[in-house]
Amino acid sequence: MPSSLTIGRVSKATDCKVQTIRYYEDIGLIPKPDRSVGNQRIYETSHVERLRFIRHARELGFSLNAIRDLLSLSDQPQQSCEAADAIARQQLIQVEQRIGLLQSLKTELERMIEQCSGGKISDCRVIEVLSDHEHCITEHRETGTVVPRPVSGTQSVP
Amino acid sequence: MPSSLTIGRVSKATDCKVQTIRYYEDIGLIPKPDRSVGNQRIYETSHVERLRFIRHARELGFSLNAIRDLLSLSDQPQQSCEAADAIARQQLIQVEQRIGLLQSLKTELERMIEQCSGGKISDCRVIEVLSDHEHCITEHRETGTVVPRPVSGTQSVP
DNA sequence: TGTAATTGCTACAGCAACTGTAGGTTCAAG
């Protein structure tokens, strides 16, 4: 059969890199697929769906742990969706917090750049502001949230 | 001398963790300090200033590489501050991009949560939306920017 | 002065979430 779902085809279908798919298998996020006679992974459409789900949730900033929870919820369609709702709300809160922080960073950076007269380093407002938080007007100080890295861009065959 | 600048004191003065200070030394971001007879690091006030600079820049989202550049610029006060300006502008652009992305994530998450009727998983809008990007109204897809992790919160002695 | 708590030291492992590489095997097309 020439048209079985090999990892490369799944990669294209889901926009996940080949290594990423193997990584997700390693950490148990997707079930291990069957292997062909030559030891190649042969996937089913359910794998593709699962990977699309993961990819989309990553794009929306969910952590792999959150995704793991969402996946195990979606595996039990008869349960209440309260838990899924809670995870999404959590995610929303985190996104809102990050936006707030970035807004104040933006304010500081704009001020910093605006005030730079373009002379010598010794008079540079950028360097000066960085040297001393007292120059700042916002409290851009964080309390330790871990920002997940966004999914890498559209993969292309080079 | 009982009041020399040991790493612990510098840690308190700069709000950087002890390990972080040693890490910055390892990667060459701060110069190696002298050692006491008992092999302890003894810092000078210039170290404290440099660490404050680093810490503040990290809080404003600069990467360690960007900070490295800024530091080497600030070591040459007679040069033009064009380069420092450029780094700050770069940083501003990245922050703006991140805000834009997060705004669209926020939109999606809100829609997702709002439309969830609170029934069973099989009818859950959250799960459904995650399964299929076609449900989305924004193009929340990223092009591979690496989001630096924010500086961890105020360190306290427990 | 003795001792216990604290602080310091090095060296290394681990975190998230991948990405890339080396060195090999298998498959599909011409």
Place this chain on the structure above:
DNA sequence: CTTGAACCTACAGTTGCTGTAGCAATTACA
């Protein structure tokens, strides 16, 4: 039948730290 693409495993590297183990040195208190 050969060639090149795709696949395999295993592991190292990325960023920016944080934590641990197992010591040595210092400081505080009785």
